[in-house]
Amino acid sequence: MNAPAATTALQPQLVGLDLIRTLVAFDTTSRESNLALIHWVRDYLAREGVECRLTFDDDRRKANLFATLPAQDGNTLSGGIVLSGHTDVVPVDGQPWDSPPFQATVIGDRIFGRGVTDMKSFSAIALAFVPDWLRRGLKQPVHLALSYDEEVGCIGVRRLLADIAAQGVQPRGCIVGEPSGMRVVIAHKGKRGYRCRVRGHEAHSALAPLGVNAIQVASEIVSFLAQMARRFQERGAFDASYDVPHTTVHTGVIRGGTALNIVPRDCSFDFEFRHLPFDDPEQLLAEVKRFAATLLPEMHAVDPTTHIEFDSLSTLPGFDTHGGSEIAALGRACAATQEIGKVSFGSEAALFHNAEIPAIICGPGHIAQAHQPNEWVTLEQLAQCERFMRRLGDHLCVA
Numbered sequence: 001m002n003a004p005a006a007t008t009a010l011q012p013q014l015v016g017l018d019l020i021r022t023l024v025a026f027d028t029t030s031r032e033s034n035l036a037l038i039h040w041v042r043d044y045l046a047r048e049g050v051e052c053r054l055t056f057d058d059d060r061r062k063a064n065l066f067a068t069l070p071a072q073d074g075n076t077l078s079g080g081i082v083l084s085g086h087t088d089v090v091p092v093d094g095q096p097w098d099s100p101p102f103q104a105t106v107i108g109d110r111i112f113g114r115g116v117t118d119m120k121s122f123s124a125i126a127l128a129f130v131p132d133w134l135r136r137g138l139k140q141p142v143h144l145a146l147s148y149d150e151e152v153g154c155i156g157v158r159r160l161l162a163d164i165a166a167q168g169v170q171p172r173g174c175i176v177g178e179p180s181g182m183r184v185v186i187a188h189k190g191k192r193g194y195r196c197r198v199r200g201h202e203a204h205s206a207l208a209p210l211g212v213n214a215i216q217v218a219s220e221i222v223s224f225l226a227q228m229a230r231r232f233q234e235r236g237a238f239d240a241s242y243d244v245p246h247t248t249v250h251t252g253v254i255r256g257g258t259a260l261n262i263v264p265r266d267c268s269f270d271f272e273f274r275h276l277p278f279d280d281p282e283q284l285l286a287e288v289k290r291f292a293a294t295l296l297p298e299m300h301a302v303d304p305t306t307h308i309e310f311d312s313l314s315t316l317p318g319f320d321t322h323g324g325s326e327i328a329a330l331g332r333a334c335a336a337t338q339e340i341g342k343v344s345f346g347s348e349a350a351l352f353h354n355a356e357i358p359a360i361i362c363g364p365g366h367i368a369q370a371h372q373p374n375e376w377v378t379l380e381q382l383a384q385c386e387r388f389m390r391r392l393g394d395h396l397c398v399a
């Protein structure tokens with residue numbers, strides 16, 4: 001394939017390219033162990049004289065890595081900035097890829113591979129700058145936080161945060177390298193996922209009124225959720241800084257019934273709220289439950305054991321670091337932009353924020369390319385990320 005001239009000029013300047021290739025080559029799909037990648041990074045940092053703390057999942061198949069580049073005065077605990085990335089990636093199963101997904105491949109002005117945008121490039125570039133920062137000497141510590149199981153609900157980072165709090169590490173800010181197009185993102189929505197399980201009453205479909213049709217009951221609740229979604233879309237609340245400027249409600253999975261001639265006994269469906277940080281998700285669920293309760297008398301009249309139940313599937317808080325915060329100012333200075341944004345997708349930033357580590361999101365690539373077949377990021381975005389790291393070094397280093 002013929003690469004444009006600009007690309008060949010850009011490639012040798014990217015100090016992180018080899019590390020991107022290395023990290024992408026580890027298949028760290030969330031269901032797999034990430035230990036091979038973690039051990040590789042641990043050994044890489046050890047060669048620079050940097051020690052790591054690993055925190056494991058219950059099965060010890062996956063680990064978070066936390067490493068501190070000490071300040072020149074030896075300080076490792078107070079202040080400093082966390083650079084945060086997740087090591088896991090979403091599956092490639094069933095996706096039509098034109099290049100091997102676990103091999104970062106440069107074609108033209110882009111690099112393709114699973115995780116190149118979400119989000120191994122940011123972590124790789126941060127790691128590539130470690131020798132430079134250490135050589136220049138740091139005024140305050142720089143912490144690297146690599147987590148497991150982000151894509152399945154920001155699971156791993158919770159242990160990492162508990163561990164560093166127990167160690168007395170008190171960073172003054174965190175930069176999460178999720179793909180933001182290298183814009184400085186200061187807020188994202190929260191997310192709540194739920195499963196609703198409807199238990200009806202089986203009957204021959206010729207005798208439908210003698211049964212309780214679980215699919216129909218579920219459908220009424222799904223319709224109610226759709227009405228809620230419409231209400232937010234039409235009446236807000238609105239925050240125009242978001243790409244989708246209001247809370248959204250969505251049903252993503254439904255299962256029910258066994259045969260057309262049986263009134264179905266069971267139906268379950270999964271739905272979610274992606275709420276503005278200041279909307280209360282508890283109230284949204286309460287509203288759905290109140291509606292569901294209005295369906296029960298008719299169900300119970302046929303069979304008192306019928307029911308509607310709600311299980312929580314996932315919870316991720318929203319966050320909003322104000323545009324005037326210190327970390328947002330640092331982010332803007334390093335990104336060389338005054339622009340700040342807010343996004344609808346969730347991330348670990350909210351968990352850092354809740355742990356009293358003010359956070360922003362700033363990373364190469366765009367969320368639209370994440371989770372897709374032929375996931376890509378432009379070399380220009382990577383170059384921007386490297387300029388960001390260079391400026392960060394200028395702020396944090398002695399020389």
Ligand SMILES: [Zn+2]
Binds near residue numbers: 086150179
């Ligand atoms: Zn991500």
